Amino acid sequence: MSTTGDNEVIRTLLAHRSIRKFKPDPVTDEQLNLIVAAAQAASTSSNIQAYTVIGITDPERRQRFAELTGNQRHVAECPLFLIWCADLHRLELAVQGQGEQEMHQNMETLLLATVDASLAAQNAAVAAESLGLGIVYIGGIRNNPDAVVTELGLPSLSYPLFGMCVGVPDQSPDKRPRLPLEAVYAHDAYPSDAKLKEQVEKYDDELSGYYAVRSGGARTSNWSIEMASRLKENNLRGHMAEHLTKQGFKLK
Amino acid sequence: MSTTGDNEVIRTLLAHRSIRKFKPDPVTDEQLNLIVAAAQAASTSSNIQAYTVIGITDPERRQRFAELTGNQRHVAECPLFLIWCADLHRLELAVQGQGEQEMHQNMETLLLATVDASLAAQNAAVAAESLGLGIVYIGGIRNNPDAVVTELGLPSLSYPLFGMCVGVPDQSPDKRPRLPLEAVYAHDAYPSDAKLKEQVEKYDDELSGYYAVRSGGARTSNWSIEMASRLKENNLRGHMAEHLTKQGFKLK
Numbered sequence: 410m411s412t413t414g415d416n417e418v419i420r421t422l423l424a425h426r427s428i429r430k431f432k433p434d435p436v437t438d439e440q441l442n443l444i445v446a447a448a449q450a451a452s453t454s455s456n457i458q459a460y461t462v463i464g465i466t467d468p469e470r471r472q473r474f475a476e477l478t479g480n481q482r483h484v485a486e487c488p489l490f491l492i493w494c495a496d497l498h499r500l501e502l503a504v505q506g507q508g509e510q511e512m513h514q515n516m517e518t519l520l521l522a523t524v525d526a527s528l529a530a531q532n533a534a535v536a537a538e539s540l541g542l543g544i545v546y547i548g549g550i551r552n553n554p555d556a557v558v559t560e561l562g563l564p565s566l567s568y569p570l571f572g573m574c575v576g577v578p579d580q581s582p583d584k585r586p587r588l589p590l591e592a593v594y595a596h597d598a599y600p601s602d603a604k605l606k607e608q609v610e611k612y613d614d615e616l617s618g619y620y621a622v623r624s625g626g627a628r629t630s631n632w633s634i635e636m637a638s639r640l641k642e643n644n645l646r647g648h649m650a651e652h653l654t655k656q657g658f659k660l661k
Numbered sequence: 662m663s664t665t666g667d668n669e670v671i672r673t674l675l676a677h678r679s680i681r682k683f684k685p686d687p688v689t690d691e692q693l694n695l696i697v698a699a700a701q702a703a704s705t706s707s708n709i710q711a712y713t714v715i716g717i718t719d720p721e722r723r724q725r726f727a728e729l730t731g732n733q734r735h736v737a738e739c740p741l742f743l744i745w746c747a748d749l750h751r752l753e754l755a756v757q758g759q760g761e762q763e764m765h766q767n768m769e770t771l772l773l774a775t776v777d778a779s780l781a782a783q784n785a786a787v788a789a790e791s792l793g794l795g796i797v798y799i800g801g802i803r804n805n806p807d808a809v810v811t812e813l814g815l816p817s818l819s820y821p822l823f824g825m826c827v828g829v830p831d832q833s834p835d836k837r838p839r840l841p842l843e844a845v846y847a848h849d850a851y852p853s854d855a856k857l858k859e860q861v862e863k864y865d866d867e868l869s870g871y872y873a874v875r876s877g878g879a880r881t882s883n884w885s886i887e888m889a890s891r892l893k894e895n896n897l898r899g900h901m902a903e904h905l906t907k908q909g910f911k912l913k
Contacts, residue, residue, distance in 0.1 A: 461851065532787070
């Protein structure tokens with residue numbers, strides 16, 4: 410490993426693009442095993458490993474999940490659809506085996522499980538991409554979380570956090586620019602609103618230019634416009650607290 | 662990139678160990694820039710980029726954060742301490758710039774920000790390790806989140822999710838075994854309790870053997886025992902819901 414400069418790992422990380430069109434080639438068992446092994450190697454709070462991932466390859470069931478996630482065609486078409494669940498159920502079984510009646514849980518344990526699932530999934534994504542596969546996260550798995558619970562037989566104290574399409578890419582999308590580094594990283598303290606607004610403005614200009622070039626001038630948008638639209642009440646799955654409560658999570 | 666088999670990226674992912682002892686060498690600006698660029702390259706829900714990371718290098722402030730995170734010496738000793746925050750504040754600024762009074766938010770937006778911060782942080786961890794650096798996540802940043810807010814000047818709609826020590830490793834810890842793959846990955850549906858209990862038992866045996874060998878027989882523990890202890894009420898930061906509410910998050 411080099412102690413400085415660029416390397417194959419960083420090149421892989423920086424090359425990430427979400428892939429929404431896949432070749433029909435299956436993900437092999439060897440690839441899947443490496444992907445899950447990489448997921449398991451991620452950090453986990455005090456080794457609690459509070460996540461479970463469920464893989465769907467059957468075309469009819471992929472179609473069913475495509476419907477449940479907002480009719481995203483790539484969910485039906487990807488050869489492997491992974492559903493990442495934040496999961497305290499296995500821990501409860503272990504703890505009960507030690508004679509505890511009920512496992513204590515609260516907002517902190519919900520965060521622990523959510524973070525554990527996310528770190529594992531991101532390692533899986535990186536591993537998949539290093540194998541020449543493409544992925545896209547599917548937040549739409551939270552569109553109908555109760556139906557997903559039924560579909561997968563998820564027990565109490567687990568919930569579907571996001572899906573992930575995996576397969577051989579059949580497209581090569583551009584990389585959309587991100588916020589300036591200074592907008593997401595700060596030294597010593599959180600930046601002032603004035604500085605943030607300046608960075609957002611800079612990014613709005615960059616993204617608006619990017620869209621204009623790619624669309625031959627047809628698309629006029631920027632980050633602030635997109636975010637105002639994205640964060641409208643209708644787009645914000647107002648059922649999640651109720652779903653989590655139904656799954657037995659305590660939001661206190 | 663190979664289409665199958667092992668590669669440098671997967672080797673890096675599988676080689677992860679948490680590092681809690683660091684050489685005094687600083688993390689260079691070049692390394693930090695690559696680490697943050699890798700973080701920014703991670704997937705983010707609809708490009709919301711709902712996280713901010715704050716870097717601390719000043720020794721006195723690292724000492725202060727060591728105290729706030731449960732007197733973890735490595736927090737004071739690592740040359741760079743990163744604090745990863747789930748952050749909707751920058752989004753609110755952007756949305757307000759579009760003439761919206763207040764950004765809508767709920768449990769879903771809390772999850773979005775928490776996941777975004779986690780995916781970015783895991784990319785940063787992988788990038789750091791590829792550069793020969795070591796890292797450890799510090800959940801202890803949630804021990805005193807209100808004090809962390811004050812220390813960093815965190816605005817409403819952001820909260821400290823975890824810290825991360827970064828530096829040149831001065832130790833080479835063993836890799837503790839994880840749960841069997843079959844315990845965290847399932848095909849088609851969630852596994853039965855009987856199957857999970859079997860896997861947990863297998864893991865308890867493996868981990869108990871691992872501890873016995875490493876401690877010359879002195880340490881008798883296993884995963885279930887550790888989890889029962891870890892998940893006791895006292896260890897589960899009962900203040901997180903209140904903290905989030907104080908930071909303006911809606912838990913509904």
